[in-house]
Structure formats: C-alpha cells, structure tokens
Amino acid sequence: MSTATAAEGVTVPFGARLRNWWGSLDRWQQWGVLIPLVALIYLLPVLNPPLLTTEPGTDFQITLFNAARIALIAIGLNIVVGQAGLLDLGYVGFFAVGAYTTAVLSSPDSFLTTQYPWLVCVPIAMFVTAVSGLVIGAPTLRLRGDYLAIVTLGFGEIVRLLADNLDPLRGQRGFADVPGPEVTRADGSAVFTSSDGTPWYWLTVTVIIIVLMLVGNLERSRVGRAWVAIREDEDAAEAMGVPTFRFKLWAFAMGAAVGGLSGSIYAGQVGYINSQGFDVITSILFLAAVVLGGSGNKVGVILGAFLIVYIPDRFQVIAQYRFLIFGIAIMVLMVFRPQGLLGARQRLLTYGRQAYQRLIGKGEQISSESALQKHGNGVAQ
Amino acid sequence: MNPQEPPTDEMRPQDPVTEQLGVVPPEGGLVAELERMSPEERAKHEAQVAAAAATDREITVGVGDTLLELRDLTMRFGGLVALDSVSFSIRRGEILGLIGPNGAGKTTCFNAMTGVYRPSSGDVLLEGQSLGKRKRFDITRAGIARTFQNIRLFGEMTALENVMVGTDARHRTSVPGAVLRLPRHYAEERAGTDKAMALLEFVGIADRAADKARNLPYGYQRRLEIARALATEPKLLCLDEPAAGFNPAEKDDLVALIRKIREDGYTVLVIEHDMRVVMGVTDRIVVLEFGRKIADGKPEAIREDPAVVAAYLGVPDGSA
Amino acid sequence: MITHVTSVLAQDGLIDFNFELLVDRFWANTIDGLSYGSIYALVAIGYTLVYGVLKLINFAHSEIFVIGIFAAYFTFLGLGFAPGETADLGLAALIGSLLLAGVVAMVASGGAAVLLERVAYRPLRKRGAPRLVFLITAIGASFAIQQLFLIFLGGNAQPSIRLLRPTEAFEVFGARVTNIQIMTVVAAIVLMVIAETFVNRTRLGRGVRAVSQDPDTATLMGVNRERIFMLTFLLGGVLAGAAALFYLMTIPAAAIYNGGFLLGIKAFTAAVLGGIGNLRGALLGGLLLGVVENYGQSFFGGEWRDVIAFVLLIVVLMFRPTGILGESLERARA
Amino acid sequence: ACGGGGGGGETGGAAPTQQRAEPTQAPFTPPADAQLPAGDGQGQCSGNPAIAYIGTIAGANAGLGIAIKQAVELAVEEHNEANPGCQVSYKEFDTGGSPQTALAPTVAAINDPSILGVVGLPFSGESEAVGPALTEAGLVGVTPSATRPDLSQKGWTHFFRGLGNDSVQGPAAARFITGTLGAQTVCVIRDDSAYGQGLATEVTNALGDAAACDEEIKTGQTEFSAAIGTIESANPDAIFFAGYYAEGAPFAQQLRDAGVEADLVVPDGVKDPIFVQNAGEASEGVYMTCPCLPGDVFPEFTEAYQARWNVEPQTYSAEAYDATTVLLRGLDQGISDRAGLLDHVRNYQGQGLTKMFAWNEQGELNETPVWSYVVKDGQIERLSPID
Amino acid sequence: MALLELDGVAVHYGRIQALSGVSVTVEEGEIVALIGANGAGKTTTMRAISGVRPVSEGRVVFDGDDITRLRADLRVQRGICQAPEGRGVFPGLTVLENLDMGAYTRKDRRSAAYREDLDNVFELFPRLAERRNQPGGTLSGGEQQMVAIGRALMARPRLLLLDEPSMGLAPQIIQQIFRIIDNINSEQGTTVLLVEQNASQALALAHRAYVLETGRVVQHGTGRELLEDPAVRNAYLGVA
C-alpha cells in the first residue's frame, strides 16, 4: 500500500532525525538538554508564553493541567493500544471509574458516611480501576481486533450509563466538593484549588514523569516484548510460549490503573463530577491523542494529548469554529504525519543497539543505554 | 559457512533501520568485522557465542527413548478427515521426517500437536504426559517449538527481538519484576540478548539482527523462524517445510544446520517436500497420505517403498 | 394500575423489573423494534461494507447519514411542504415526493461518502498510514461535518415536515402495524437483498470481496482497487441515504446537526452483532437490536435501553466471538 | 386496541376533558415599566467594563446556550448604542456545556479584570462545577436558566438566579395537572439531565397518589415507543414530561401518533417555538408550565432579536436579556469593580420584561411566578399564573 | 521486438535499494528464468513488472509500450499476470471463486473457452476439483499453491509471471508443474517469466535465464549455458 520514494527524495522522518540527533549526544549532553527541557515544562504555567497561551479564551494554567491529565491518560491507553495492540474505544470508562471512586470516597454528597482525604482515595481509585480492568478484560480479551474495540466501547458506555442510572451514583446531579490534597500555604489558604491550575499541573507532570519511568521499564522488558509480539501476531506469540491472555490482561489492568489515576486527579481538581463528559466522544478523543502523537511512542502520545486539549482551547475566542478547526486539524495532521507526530520505534531499537554492540565484541556494558548510544555513535562517525 | 557469500551490506548503502539505531554497521558487514578481529578477540567472541547458544537444559536421558508419541490422532473438519488415527513416536535425539502429498495432513499434525487445533480424538504425549488439555503457550514451554509453513514472524520487531521473544519462554520476570527492575530482570535480559544474538549467528543471519523482520528476504525469514523456535529451548523442534524457497546450495546449508541442531542435543521433526533434504538429514521417515500413515521407516526403505513412490515421489527425484 | 414492582440488587431497588409490561407489550414492542431496527440495519450495512473492504470503522458514516436526512428534508421543503404540518397528498403525489426525496438523499449521502473517501482516506492510503490513523481521521471528519451543520443550520432540529401520518395498516396480535413501519421494513429487506446480490453475484462484487481479503493480490488479478473503494463508499452512502428518508418519516424532527451520533453507534453495534463484514448479519443485527432494546425497556425501564443494547452485544460476542453470522473462518492457518 | 379505545372503564380515562373546565387565558398586560438594556441613555461608566457570557457555544446542547448568548450580546449592543457615555464590552467563554470543561474558561473570565459581571452559566451541572471559583473571585453571576434548586443552597455569594427554581415549578405543575386539568392519574416522564431528574422528582412528590407510572428517557433519544408503551399500558389522564424540547417534540409527536389522547404537560425546557414546529400538529393542546412570566409577548424584543440574529428568540432568551439589563444598570451608574457590581445586584430592584427582579439572601428571586401556557393554533399562548 | 523489457530498473524499499540497474528482456514465446540467492531481488523484479512495486529508475516496456508508470490492474488487462510469492490465495473465497478471480479481467466469462480453462485447471489439479467449495484459507500450503497457479492460468495471460511455483509442492506435482509450464508455453504460446529455486529444472526448461545477485544481474545466457557454468553450478545448484 505504500508508494515508492526515490532514494534521493526520501525525507528522513522527523522522529528518526530527532532520535538520531538524540543518539548522537553524549550522556552529559543529553542531561544538558533534558534538564532545561523538563524545567521549561515545569515553568510553562508561570511563563505563560504570549504566542502559546490560550488566554483570553481559556485559563492557560488549567489548559495545561487538562493537557497533562489527558497526557497521563494517553500514556495509559498507549500501553493497551500502542503496545499490546488492543483497540480500546471505551477507555473513558476507566477514567470514569477512577473519578467516581474518588468522588464516592471523598465527596459529602456520597452515600458513604465517612469522607476520606484525597491522598487516601488515589491508591484506592487506582486499585479499583485496575480491578475493573480485569473484570472487563477477562471475558472480552479473547475477542480479536475490532470486535474487542466495539465491546470495549460498549463497556465504556455501560459505565457511563450506570453512573447515569443508578441512584447512589447520582447521575447528572453528580458529586460536589471533591477535595484535593490538603496542602496549605503559610497564610493558611489551600494550594490545590480548582481555580488554580498551576499546582495541579505540577503535580500531574511529576506523576507523569514517574509513570513514564515505570512504564518505560515495562516496555524495555520481557513484558513489553510480549505485548508487541501479541500486537504483531497473536497466534505466533502464543506458539512461542507467550501467555497471551495473561499479558493482555496485564496490559488492560496497567492501562486501567493509569487511567484511574488520571480520573482521580481530575476529580480532585474540578471538585465536581457527574455522568456527563465520560461519553464515547471523549473516549475516542483519548484514542486520538495516542494516534496523533504516534501510537506506541510515549513522548509522542504526550504531544498528541497536548494537541487534543490545546487546539480547541486555543480557539476559544472563536468558539463557534473551534471544533470545526479541531476536526480539520486532526484530518490534516493525520494526512501529513500518518505515523503520528513521532514514530513508534524508539524503544525496540535499543535492544538491537545493545546486542549489536555486544556481538561485535566492543560494548560490554548492558545496563546503561546511553553508554551504548554513545558508543554506537562512535562507530557511526 | 556458505560457498556463496550471503548478501553483504554493500547492497544496502543506507539502511534506515540501522541508521535510526545510531549504529551504522561496520563496513563490509558483520562478517568482515569478525575477520578484522584479532585472533584472541575472535576466539573470545566465538567462545561467547558458543556458550550463549548452548542450551541450558541438560539432557538427562540418552538417545533412544520415546520423547513424543501420537496415539490414534484424529482431526476432522466438518466432514473432512484431515488426520485419521495417526500414531507414531519420536525418539529422543533423532531427526524424524514427515512427508506426504499435498493436503495429506502434515501441517494439521503439527497444529494438533502444538495445540492450535484440538484433536477430534486421540492424544499426544510428550515424555509420557498428555498434551491434550494444555494451552498453546504451555505446550511450547513444555518443550515443543515450531516454525510455520506460512511464515509468521513479528514483522515490526527486529530480527533480534523476534528471537528474544522465544528466549522469554524460559524467563520468569513478570510485570512487577519488570516495573521495579529487579535483579532477575537484568540477568534474564542480558542472558536473553546474548543467546538471541548467538542464535542469529548460528542460523547465519546475525548481520541483519537489527532489521525489521518484515523487511528480510524470504529465506532469511525462514532462518529467523528457526532461530526463534530454538530460542524457546525445545525438547522437540518441529520445522514445517524449512527449505521452501531455498535454492539447492542453501538447502545444503540447511541440512548442515539441522544436523548441527541435532548435535546440540535437540530432537527434530521436519516436514519437507524436497527429497534431497529429507534423505540427507532424517534418521527415520513417516509418510502420510489422505490423513493416514502409510509408511514408517528408514529413509532408504522409504525411498524404495512402492506405496510411497506411487503416492508421493512419482518419477524418481530428478532434481539432484 | 401498573407500577414497577419487583426489585433486584437487594433492598436498594436499583433496578426494577416489570414483567407484566413485558408480556403486555410483547407484540407491540416486536413490531416497533423491527421497524426501528430496519433503520439500524440500513445504516449498519454501510458500516459493514466499508469495514469489510477497508477494515475501517468509518465513524463519519453517521454524518453521511445526517447529510441524507438534511437532503431529504430540504427536498420536502423545496417541494413546497410546510414545516409543522402534515401534508395531505394523493397517493401518486405522495409516492412521487417520497421517491424524489429518497433519490436526493441517496445521491447526497452517496456523493458525500465518495467525497469523504477522496479527501480524507485516499491520501492516507497513498501514504501507507496504519489502520488506526484512518479511524482518527474519520473522527476528525465527523467533527468537521457536524460543526459545519451546526454553524450553518444552527443547533436546533429543523421544523418537522410530514408527508404521511402513521396510520394503522393492520394488526398483529392486537398490536398495530403502521404504513410507515411496513415501508421501512420492506425497504430495508429489499435494499439488503440488492446489496447482497451485488456483492455476491456480480463481477464487481467479487472484486469487492477480493479487495476486502487481500488488496494487493486483488490488484494482481486486475481489480482496480481505488474504484472498488469508491464503490464501497458509494453503496454504503446510498443505503444510508435511504435509511435517512425512512428515519425522517419515522421521526420528522430528525434533521439536526448531531442527529446521527447515537444512531450511528447503535448501527455499528448492530453490524458487529450480526458479524461485521457480513451484509445479512447487518440486517439481522439491526432487527435483533431494535427488538431486544424494546423488550428490555419494557422490562427494566427506559433508561436501560442503551445498556441493554451493549449487554446484548457483549453476551452475543461471548458466545460467538465474530458475531451471529460472522465468518467462523478458522483463524488464519498456522 | 391501543390508545384511545383501550383500557376499559375505571376512572373514565376515555374522557378526562369532561371533568374539568377548559383552562382559559387570564388577562395579561406586559409590564410597561420594564427596564430595558438601553436604559435612559444617560449611562456613564468608568473604565472599560465588560460583561461576559459563560456557557455552551459549540458544545452539547449548544442551541440552548446560543439562545442565551445572543440575547446577552443583543442587550449589550442595544445598550452601547443608546449610551454613548458608557461603552460596555461583551465577552464570551465557551464551556462546552459540561461540568468537565467549564472550569478553564470560567477561570479565564475570572482572570480578565475587565469583566465585572457574568450572565450564566446556563446549565445546572456546569454552574455547580464553577460555583466555588466564581464566589472566590467575587464575580457576580446571574443565571438566566439554571433551575436546580440546591444551587442556591451552597453558600455561594456570587450566585443569583433570574427565574424560579424547580421546587417552585414542580409543585405548581402538579397543582395545574390535578387541579386545573383535573387529572387523577399521571405519568411522569423524565430525561436524564440534572434538570429533568430534579423537576420530575418535585412533580412526582407533589402529585402523591396521582403518580401512576414513570419512565426515563435519555438526552439525545429520538424514538420513544417503549416509553409510550408504558404510558399506553397505564392509560393515565395526563402526562408530565420533564426534559427539554429536543426530546419533547418527537416524544409528543410519537405519543399522539400512537393514539394517546391524554393531556400532555411540559415544563420550561420544552417551552419554545421550536417545540411547536417540531412536534407539528401533535403540539396542539399541549400545556406548558414555566417559572417565567410570558416572555413571548414583547414584540419589540422579539423583533430586535429576529433582526439581529435571523432567528426567533428561544427558550431563555428573554431571561438572559433581562439578566444582562440588571448588570448593565449597575455599570451605567459608574460601578467599576466586581464588589460594587455584586452589591448592585444583591440590592437590585426593578421590573424586567419577564418579571420583577429582587433577590433574597440565597440569590433566589422573591417573586417567582409560574405560569401556564397552552399551544393553540401553532402558537404558545399564555394562560394564567398557577397559584 | 521483445515482449517485455526491463531497462536499468532500480527499486527501493524506503531507502533500501533492492534492485539497481536491472535489465531483462523476454521475447514473445519464451520461457525465461530468474535465479539467485535469498534476497537477491527476484521477487522484487517480479513486483516491478506487475506494478505492485513502483520503479524508481529505469523503464519497463511491455509490447512496445512504456508501462513504467502504469497501474498494476491495468497491466493485468494488458495480459501480465502474476502468481505471487506467498500465494496470495483469498482466504474467504472458495477455490472456485479464487479461480474465477483469476479471470477477473476476461470478457468471456460466460463462454465455453472459460469453462474449458476451468476444466483444464481441475484436470491439472484434481485435488482442487475435490475441494472446489472449500474456502481458500483452510487449504493446505500445497493446495494453496495449486490455487495460485491455477488462478494465474485462468487469466490466459500473454506474459505469465511465476514466483517460485514449485514452493511447497510435493515432488510429483513439481514434475507436473514444469510440464504444465512447458505446455502452455508451447501450445498456447504464453510467454513465461519464472523465478525458481529449483534451479536445475528451471534452467533445463527455460530458453534463457538471468542470475541475480544483490539486486544486480550478474550473468545471463541460455538455460543450457548457465546450467553448465561452473560458478552457477557451484552457487545455485548445490553441486559442491
């Protein structure tokens, strides 16, 4: 299905170029880039850069927070879709479970008589969501491809409809006054309020960094390999001794837990949730973040999430056209970058690099990738 | 290893994959690189490779006792009987050929053995244990590995990673271990990479270790499948037409490779239509026709067996 | 007087059963379900066709359907019928107007589908985009089309125009069957048969099937892949246009910018239920979904309608992982 | 056997209309002294104050939001034209209509110091989500439409409701149904919105024993055969539909098509010309309740709106127009900070087009009449206040 | 004039150059064989001819017309038909429907000639006749190969491209396949371009042959010449 490209005319994919460049840096150079970059990311809400800002239409800090929470979701969904290749159209269900668990545990509107602090709710919410991932996954994961997609879509809708229909979950009346972390400033005012996005953004970015590291560990392991194998050819994977069902369940549960975490953070930030806003469209937008950024590429999906939130918010000022712009932007982006903003191969190549290195008997080091990259570059020059 | 040099890197002036890797292969390819090494380096490297390729599993019993047994295996698809109570057994350390006309049921036999199909009746026993109820991945772990007639690689993964998936069958790190990077993860990861690389070298395609499997030529893909299957450390290696798509010279290499595999202590079951390969490599041959076993014996005997000649060989093989 | 009586989920009474109502309304529900399900089915065929050939869940198909609704609506308007009223027409005029509106809707939907294929999907194909990308592009297209309607025609449904009032044609076990319902069901079946005949009995149809299974090899057989894709979208669009007409007749206030969304999801569910890629499956899935939804609503209450639809889907797929009529083709041979 | 004929003979379900007098129109004169945005043309404001609409523009139920937004914009324009000495800017913020997305634009409005007052938010759910933020910022918000009762019970100091809430409308509707219409059995159909749910509960409670059956539908649903089936089986004298016109219109139409003749009573969310258009003949004779004085009898407003936007004013356009007027009056007096405008609204007293505006402690209007209406010859006609 | 002419053809996969400057001529009525090791570019050459893989340099001329940029399906209409590597059997179509797909571009699908061709295929492969209503996807590997060849024959092409037709077939059938190729060439006058690993047989059958190595033509000559060439024997015939 692909067309030929003459050798000379080939453009090196942007992602690959970026990667090459990154690979060509020394370890300390990499840190030298990474630290200011992370610092810049943290500083964004304070800098509120003139061209980038979404104001006056929308509060930039809150937009950033929303982008961050969607990024967290995209990272979770990327495990399921990008890594294991399980098309999940109902991922919003996990987000909802996380948010609702938090709300039920902490909101005064809840049928529970005790209200727990937010920090206690978060791990519980993650756990409950992971379990819900197992509950949904166990019966459905033997379905293949798009049958799984529509079933997950169905489950996502069922979660929303249960929230809508079941009395204790309060439908559109919702749960108000979901608290955030109880941190106060010197003057006694709360740090985490719903109208100030900055602390929430910082919190979420920190969570993202931690999750990225953990998920990255997974991807660079037997587990990640098994996921990709399942994505590529489930039967062959099974024949090679991969317990496909178990690993698919793990993918579902891990993905769900991350989604639940995001839901929990979200509930704390807005302080009010009801059964609206957990619909199919939202779910598909999550997926759009993943695909737009580059399914399978963690950094890519973060970028994708940012766009999904940012584009409509940026055009708040012409509200009537913003979703039109958004829709067209998606189409255009996909045509020009069909592999997503960043391609997906980054992780897998590290193995090749390591092994290749060792094979030709030079790099003895396996634990540190950057050492190998550095070395590899040495060969290239 | 090959009178004719395998395609070298010269034909691939720019390989995007290796380029993305940040590792442009040494000029002249791996082979040249090996040649450039000093004798000591070379010896060290080869020792590494050999150590890594050697199977960890000790062979407890000597050659000769039954490893796998098919008992009255029957497989029906609707009205079609693809296997009709087929029984035979494979002894440890032997290379058994499974031949027969197209559609005789050879691949079906593999599929029934490896759990792809549930046999309609009959049983498969590995070391006396029934495989009937076991899951497919479990059968692999129990010690049967296979290749596929229609190549089934993980196309987007590199050749090396494909093999590593095989080595993972013997690894036990699961999600918690991987998330927390426990020591076992490191140990397994390292051992797996080494072993996989060694296997690629063993089957002769190490120079394309970092290429996507999808982009490899057909013959390389076949070899990669063998390496991947070997990586699971099987007691029994099942090859479904491994020589398909090879030219005679390459087939000779394959024969040598299969022999080497056996020398390393594996038992091999091979489906093959090429009589030179079959006669050159097998210790014993089972012949199927219309789902029934029609002969079972030494290659020389099979070659002469009138039933086999009529059903399968036709005019004495003229290709050699 | 009937009230919800039994309660499940213990004392909470979270969900009420109403068995009496289920029995009472059995035939009426069946008939209403069949006719509404026929609309699901017609839309589902579009999903199934496109899916079968491109393995693409064409989320924008619901907008193609909406385009058909608006096309039919504006045809009515153009023919001089007044909003808010039921026209009083002779039989000939009635049939003529409906035919015209149907043709316009089918042309509009079919054309839009082909256009969509051209501008949104073909460039992706040319660039060898992965499957998921098509899905996301479909979403983008769906957003864009919806917003265009919203911007140009506003957020409210167009005033309803009726050419025909539903009147009882006959009775089945005490449940009435209306003229519109009969037309809808008959049309769905006829169109399904035509589509099925086309795909299974004609040369082009065989091309469609070949492309759906292996586009590259199909090309080697001399099949013009691009034309097949276009044809598939056209056919799906045309059927959506037909569905649009009957939908508009059933629900005269259906001409609204986001009016396709819910129906689209249901129709897609129906397609999967029946076995996606299978035309007869789409019809069966649509009808079944329509009917079961109705039974379920009587039994559990209206708010459970969508839950019932999805639970039905999940249950069916548990037992038949490729849908009711889905190819139970053994998985690709090892 | 369904519909008209069915049911048999207990409560005389066949002819409920005979048990009551046909509700009639009470005389009504539109308030002559209504405050209009233009005011007296003598407004003098200090600085460049702005009024914001915060609510849905492009999101779900955008239609409802736009009807409000357009009225606000119209009011500001009329005001600016008439008052050279006081030019007020209009700003808008799209919340997408859902509590999930409402916060960011609201905070953006809060962060814009020129904005002194807000008209919004239209929906109860989003109002709930942003209430604390607005109160914290001291930014006054007059909602022209959010009717969920407990919004005024949250201790928010910024919140003012420009119409009666559902705990007023609900019982009034029930009284209308059982009293004026004389119905003895009533089916209550609700949608799943916070509004529909709350209102239906109020109505059902007030109906007491008369509530014969209930059924829930979903926002966005268009086919109601099952709900109508429940009604047919219950064969009530009247039906109350708690929801919006988007579902109300097809519901009414399908109800009549199925041959159900019982009285249909609908609330403010349905009281809109669109309902009449979309339900067609089925809207004839439908009764409506609304916690608003008849807003559709102001030809000048209707004309101006039509001229400006090319559409008729819709559900809460007039309320939004009034709410904007309240804020504008404050600015005309030269108020230049949020605290001042908040104070102005709190102490405001004035006749609007739709009603008298004067708020109590909670931000509820003191005078919250609920009126009944009926659709007659394709027009929504006022009947009388429900007492 | 040659029926098919490749003139300095280069093909790339992304940035991997799989063919460079390949020139091959096939005269009307000839059988020409391509041989070479794995990865030499044989399949790629076939794809370039049938048009599923675009050519980045050079020309493909068929019957005097430059078809370098012609769409693949239009090439089929001109009479180029390929039995691809990996068989490409439509898994969900029955054997009969698969064969019928081969005749997709034929105008005479209701005619006696068509029926005759079908009967011919079934005669050649009685196995397929038995399985005519079995879905292609459930056939054995060899049966699929038969379908692929039979399907190509159904097209009655002017130029038949066969990519490793003997792959996966039992020895008996292989003999048959070579006979069939000979037959359709001599009786129907079909020109054949053949990729075969079974080099000795292919060379014995072919009028002329080309040897590909790493994307280049390194040798060509008549079948006999190559068969006797020591280097070729050494590299491809496995006669050490």
Ligand SMILES: Nc1ncnc2c1ncn2[C@@H]1O[C@H](COP(=O)(O)OP(=O)(O)OP(=O)(O)O)[C@@H](O)[C@H]1O
């Ligand atoms: N899933 C299935 N459904 C129906 N028939 C099947 C199925 N799988 C295999 N068969 C039939 O069973 C028979 C045996 O097939 P099998 O693949 O085992 O043959 P084989 O001996 O491997 O042949 P080959 O040498 O051609 O690969 C064939 O005739 C095939 O058509």
Ligand SMILES: Nc1ncnc2c1ncn2[C@@H]1O[C@H](COP(=O)(O)OP(=O)(O)OP(=O)(O)O)[C@@H](O)[C@H]1O
């Ligand atoms: N899809 C692809 N992407 C990238 N490279 C490819 C692709 N297909 C083939 N190649 C490369 O092109 C070269 C030629 O491959 P080709 O398949 O033409 O060889 P072949 O001669 O047919 O080999 P075999 O005998 O194994 O079939 C090989 O180096 C191969 O790796």
Ligand SMILES: CC(C)C[C@H](N)C(=O)O
């Ligand atoms: C616009 C309105 C009809 C809103 C409704 N009254 C609510 O409270 O949400």
Ligand SMILES: [Mg+2]
């Ligand atoms: Mg086989």
Ligand SMILES: [Mg+2]
């Ligand atoms: Mg090849």
